[in-house]
Amino acid sequence: MEQITRPFGWNVSKIDFLIMYITFFIALFFFFYGFYRHFKVWSIGKRAKVNINFFSYLTNALFQKKVSERKFGIFSHIPIFWSFVILTITTALVGIQMDFGIKFIYGNFYLFLSFISDLAGILLIIALILALFRRLFFLPSYLRNILEDNLILILLLALAVQGFLIEGLRIAYFKMEFEKVSFVGYLISNLFYNFSKEEISFLHRILWNIHAWTTMLFIAYVPYSKLSHIFTSTLNLIFYQKQPSAKHDVKTNLIEIMNKESFNEDEIKTGYKYIYDLPWFKLLMVDACTICGRCTSVCPAYLTNKPLDPKRIVLDTRDYAYEYIENKEDKVLGLVVGEDALWSCTSCGACVHACPVGINQLDLIINYRRGLVEDNNYPSQLNNSYRGMENQFNPWNAPKNERYKFAKELNLIILKENPNYEFDYLLWMGCAGVYDSKSQRTIKALVNILNKANVKFAVLGDEEKCTGDSARRTGNELLFQTLAYENVQTFKKYNINKIITICPHCYNTLKNEYEFFGIKLEVYHHSEFILSLINEGKIKVNKIAQKIIFHDPCYLSRHNNIVNEPREILSNVGSLIEADRNKKNSFCCGAGGGRMWMEEKIGKKINIERTEELLNKNPDLIAVACPFCNIMISDGVNRKNANVNVVDIAVIVSENLT
Ligand code: SF4
Ligand code: SF4
Numbered sequence: 001m002e003q004i005t006r007p008f009g010w011n012v013s014k015i016d017f018l019i020m021y022i023t024f025f026i027a028l029f030f031f032f033y034g035f036y037r038h039f040k041v042w043s044i045g046k047r048a049k050v051n052i053n054f055f056s057y058l059t060n061a062l063f064q065k066k067v068s069e070r071k072f073g074i075f076s077h078i079p080i081f082w083s084f085v086i087l088t089i090t091t092a093l094v095g096i097q098m099d100f101g102i103k104f105i106y107g108n109f110y111l112f113l114s115f116i117s118d119l120a121g122i123l124l125i126i127a128l129i130l131a132l133f134r135r136l137f138f139l140p141s142y143l144r145n146i147l148e149d150n151l152i153l154i155l156l157l158a159l160a161v162q163g164f165l166i167e168g169l170r171i172a173y174f175k176m177e178f179e180k181v182s183f184v185g186y187l188i189s190n191l192f193y194n195f196s197k198e199e200i201s202f203l204h205r206i207l208w209n210i211h212a213w214t215t216m217l218f219i220a221y222v223p224y225s226k227l228s229h230i231f232t233s234t235l236n237l238i239f240y241q242k243q244p245s246a247k248h249d250v251k252t253n254l255i256e257i258m259n260k261e262s263f264n265e266d267e268i269k270t271g272y273k274y275i276y277d278l279p280w281f282k283l284l285m286v287d288a289c290t291i292c293g294r295c296t297s298v299c300p301a302y303l304t305n306k307p308l309d310p311k312r313i314v315l316d317t318r319d320y321a322y323e324y325i326e327n328k329e330d331k332v333l334g335l336v337v338g339e340d341a342l343w344s345c346t347s348c349g350a351c352v353h354a355c356p357v358g359i360n361q362l363d364l365i366i367n368y369r370r371g372l373v374e375d376n377n378y379p380s381q382l383n384n385s386y387r388g389m390e391n392q393f394n395p396w397n398a399p400k401n402e403r404y405k406f407a408k409e410l411n412l413i414i415l416k417e418n419p420n421y422e423f424d425y426l427l428w429m430g431c432a433g434v435y436d437s438k439s440q441r442t443i444k445a446l447v448n449i450l451n452k453a454n455v456k457f458a459v460l461g462d463e464e465k466c467t468g469d470s471a472r473r474t475g476n477e478l479l480f481q482t483l484a485y486e487n488v489q490t491f492k493k494y495n496i497n498k499i500i501t502i503c504p505h506c507y508n509t510l511k512n513e514y515e516f517f518g519i520k521l522e523v524y525h526h527s528e529f530i531l532s533l534i535n536e537g538k539i540k541v542n543k544i545a546q547k548i549i550f551h552d553p554c555y556l557s558r559h560n561n562i563v564n565e566p567r568e569i570l571s572n573v574g575s576l577i578e579a580d581r582n583k584k585n586s587f588c589c590g591a592g593g594g595r596m597w598m599e600e601k602i603g604k605k606i607n608i609e610r611t612e613e614l615l616n617k618n619p620d621l622i623a624v625a626c627p628f629c630n631i632m633i634s635d636g637v638n639r640k641n642a643n644v645n646v647v648d649i650a651v652i653v654s655e656n657l658t
Pocket of ligand 2: 292
């Protein structure tokens with residue numbers, strides 16, 4: 001009975017082996033030297049303790065969850081990844097048997113290995129051809145077309161094709177029936193049907209050598225090309241520090257430091273001014289970029305022709321880090337990546353959400369902004385809102401003593417006047433809620449709903465100050481911390497721990513960022529709260545015959561995972577329709593990240609782009625759940641002369657209460 005296995009190294013001379021091992025060690029030298037350079041770049045960074053995140057490794061590195069969110073990822077990267085893994089394992093097993101003389105590849109195990117490696121090989125070839133085809137003929141605008149990317153695909157393709165040819169020649173030489181299990185190699189063996197044994201042996205030996213050298217070239221090339229992401233992206237996912245994507249904490253409590261009798265200027269630096277201000281794992285993070293361009297493809301600034309490309313923020317940082325290890329020349333990072341790019345960001349988080357390898361572009365942008373603001377280098381248009389937050393405690397720079405003016409008619413319980421009042425929730429009005437007429441309407445509607453449901457709540461009146469969201473997002477950390485610290489003292493004074501807010505920006509800041517100042521708040525966005533009132537039967541709404549489209553605020557859906565609540569409310573009232581970009585893939589209104597306080601002079605206006613998308617669905621009503629979105633989308637509708645109302649969900653519910 002024929003033995004089910006194959007001869008290993010049957011046609012390879014000692015010289016061939018010797019050359020292979022010499023080139024192997026040369027390749028290993030280049031491989032390790034290349035990764036030593038990567039390591040050198042990471043080691044520029046500050047020391048920091050990080051947790052290992054096995055979950056992120058399993059979901060995104062091994063099971064490619066994020067990659068599979070796009071069709072092309074499913075048909076191309078996933079087969080390439082898994083085929084590569086399988087073929088590396090099978091090649092390593094063959095190497096062990098050959099080099100150590102341990103015979104374990106025979107019988108059913110041999111058949112299994114032969115089948116699975118042929119399957120992996122053919123999938124690899126199909127996926128590589130697809131990728132190459134896309135790059136050559138259907139290259140999306142957010143991807144670069146450079147020779148290196150195509151050469152990598154060609155190199156991998158060459159390895160896979162060589163492997164099959166070598167297998168086909170061996171099968172043709174030995175003509176074993178059981179080799180049918182290697183279905184691709186068996187098919188290829190037919191090509192050599194008329195060849196003599198000598199010819200097959202000669203061809204096999206030549207190809208074996210070429211294959212060995214190509215493999216060595218591949219090994220040596222990995223750390224110097226974007227193939228290095230096989231290791232860097234995996235490591236980045238292992239060290240991925242999970243936190244809400246708009247939580248931009250710093251390590252330094254500036255208030256404590258400033259209260260000391262004396263302190264060093266360096267102690268109050270919080271941003272990334274120079275490359276060595278980044279912690280080591282953030283340098284690993286920029287080094288992990290696969291240049292897939294997914295972040296670019298969803299960036300509202302990039303898509304409306306602003307000078308911001310989140311991928312470039314990452315790559316420019318990475319390239320400069322490599323430059324720095326050579327010449328040690330200090331450059332301000334904000335200037336390296338470009339000020340116009342930095343100030344174009346709306347902090348929408350679309351890039352962070354899209355990245356398949358755990359890169360946080362927004363974190364870099366906020367920290368680079370901090371680095372610039374520490375040098376007093378920021379757009380002069382921010383001066384008015386900075387002055388407003390400093391002196392009037394609101395970015396509108398409206399008089400602080402008028403903060404409570406509009407709400408007087410609502411007869412709310414103000415804690416300063418009723419310090420012993422027992423309440424369950426603080427209604428956080430927010431600066432927009434008190435100074436912007438559209439949001440005043442939202443507050444009135446919410447108060448009506450809360451009263452109808454007999455919710456015991458109170459307000460801070462003019463003791464409430466801006467949360468500091470715009471200050472933090474624009475890099476003015478000292479201003480943010482000052483406002484946050486003062487609000488936290490007020491919360492502590494009145495024992496406040498449950499807050500309802502109409503503003504996703506306040507929601508994010510209070511919920512995720514105030515903890516740093518020693519308070520843990522239970523924060524509810526009004527959409528969550530209203531839905532719970534509906535579900536508990538405390539309020540009831542009438543159904544209206546209107547098509548309502550919901551515009552997701554970035555700080556609600558993407559940054560804070562509140563996606564279904566507004567939709568459930570709106571489905572109770574009218575018939576909900578969806579925009580093309582919705583839920584966590586929604587498109588920004590253009591006002592976040594401090595952009596509310598800066599004029600949008602370059603490119604198409606982001607709010608117009610979004611409004612057009614919403615109007616394309618012919619809604620009767622556009623529902624919003626954020627004061628900034630309300631202002632921006634209303635402006636968009638006015639500019640388009642469209643006859644559609646833009647209203648907050650609280651107003652829709654309030655006007656349709658039974
Ligand atoms: S946060 Fe939004 S605007 Fe800023 S770079 Fe990312 S995608 Fe672009
Ligand atoms: S940062 Fe992430 S999403 Fe953007 S190009 Fe790099 S790997 Fe792709």
